[in-house]
Amino acid sequence: MANQVNKAPFKVIATKSSRIKDLSIANGQLIFIQDLSRIALDFGGKRTFYNQITELDKDSERISMTDPVYGYYFVIDTAILWLYKDGWIQVSGTPGEVMYIGTELPELGQANKLYVNKQIKNISVWDEESHSYIIVADCTDEISDTEIEDLFKAE
Structure with missing residues (x-):
């Protein structure tokens, strides 16, 4: 069973590192930086970058992991960020909006x-x-x- 940390509405944005400076900080933005495999989260009026992200195509992959390690996991299919720490913790809610800015379309x-x-x-x-x-x-x-x-x- 997963604990949900944040129920606030989120907007997911996919972009390239060269465009990140063009995005103003707005609480509730989860920014996937495709060319660096990093994620940035705008929360509390500041932007925090997360460098060690494991990308999963489907949520079924996350659920079926037999030995997940501590860290952040981003599920592309649902656009939800998870933290594994003695169990699954949902960091972001289901996004109300998913945007792709200056990038190729996602594989899925x-x-x-x-x-x-x-x-x-x-x-x-x-x-x-x-x-x-x-x-x-x-x-x-x-x-x-x-x-x-x-x-x-x-x-």
Whole structure:
């Protein structure tokens, strides 16, 4: 059985180390720094970095661990941070919002979430059945007013 330490709403952000300075401190932010495999937690008006994080894809991996060692564990599927110390302690609640800023899409997505790729300029959703992203919107180049009017002219 896990003890829950913090029931406050959390927002999970995934970004690269070069973008961390652009994020202002806001209590309840859990920031996953993908290129360094670190996590930062904004709490009590300050940002604390955690360097030794074990990444797990699914919560079932955490639950089925036979001999977990003391430390922090981040479950990608649920975006929840755990501490193992004589038992599992849930450090963060289920995030109300998950954002990916200036990063590649995560390897595993979550249903009912939109994923925006600002480089390619498209929006995707995660498809559980195929375990892949499906593009649902794509940015197109602007066209002129004249080109729009030409679409509606009778030939």
